Amino acid sequence: MKHLHTLLIVPIIIALFLLAIQQSCAQVEMPVPSPAASVSQVIGVTKISVDYSSPAVRERQIWGKLIPYNEMWRTGANSPTKITFSTDVMVEGKKVEAGSYTFITIPTEKKWTVVLNKDTKGNGVFSYLKEDDVIRVEVSPKESDMREYLSFSVIPQSDMEAHLVMNWEKMSIALKITTDTKANAVASIDKGMGVYGRAWYDYASAAEYYIQNDLDIEKANEWATLSTKLNEKHFFAQWIMAQVKAKQGNYKEAVKIAKTAQELGAKNGGGFYAARKSSIQTSLAKWIKKAR
Numbered sequence: 337m338k339h340l341h342t343l344l345i346v347p348i349i350i351a352l353f354l355l356a357i358q359q360s361c362a363q364v365e366m367p368v369p370s371p372a373a374s375v376s377q378v379i380g381v382t383k384i385s386v387d388y389s390s391p392a393v394r395e396r397q398i399w400g401k402l403i404p405y406n407e408m409w410r411t412g413a414n415s416p417t418k419i420t421f422s423t424d425v426m427v428e429g430k431k432v433e434a435g436s437y438t439f440i441t442i443p444t445e446k447k448w449t450v451v452l453n454k455d456t457k458g459n460g461v462f463s464y465l466k467e468d469d470v471i472r473v474e475v476s477p478k479e480s481d482m483r484e485y486l487s488f489s490v491i492p493q494s495d496m497e498a499h500l501v502m503n504w505e506k507m508s509i510a511l512k513i514t515t516d517t518k519a520n521a522v523a524s525i526d527k528g529m530g531v532y533g534r535a536w537y538d539y540a541s542a543a544e545y546y547i548q549n550d551l552d553i554e555k556a557n558e559w560a561t562l563s564t565k566l567n568e569k570h571f572f573a574q575w576i577m578a579q580v581k582a583k584q585g586n587y588k589e590a591v592k593i594a595k596t597a598q599e600l601g602a603k604n605g606g607g608f609y610a611a612r613k614s615s616i617q618t619s620l621a622k623w624i625k626k627a628r
Contacts, residue, residue: 500513
């Protein structure tokens, strides 16, 4: 019986020993030829992210040799390059729904085809299916400064537009990405305001966005009213309500509430008030003239 017990225990000990060795080895990190990389940028309320591996030039001829012309390229190394949009966007004028897509290119000397593909099989160009294509667009490659490692960047142009740029060696391509920031923001606000128990600042901020973008003033009034009910002693809640009244053409009431906002801000507004003090003074002067 003792001998049987030993026979059972020894394999377990050996297995645990091998597992410990495997785990210790897994903790060793070594440099790789094409390191993993990622980039992300928020445009308005839309987050654009790219996850890829970054190969190096290493004194090799890249275009037309290492990367053949007229063939699909994963636009990176190791694994498929992925691009993710948190909301619907337009890429070079073509609609792309929110989600993640495999980023594939077909380089040529004068024109590149960029493909966003659903990649249902998960292996990028190695399991490419044309029916999984979401869009295909053409862009022109441009000469650029030397870049040893391939890189992607998302460069904001406004709160509604960004350029996705890929650089490698002495060449770059760029894609124009646009998003309907106002519609996305309104959808986010409406959804958020539907949640019970919002803070006074949430209501005030939502009302401010509607005022600044000439949206539904009645909704803005509703949210500003809730904000002041929840915190009537904060200058910002009163300042938003003053702007609502001015938008409604009630300048006499706007002046009265703006003066209250000034008094509250001077007492306890701190830096938050200081950043808006000039705007309040300018608006108040205009409203006083219109209230006469």
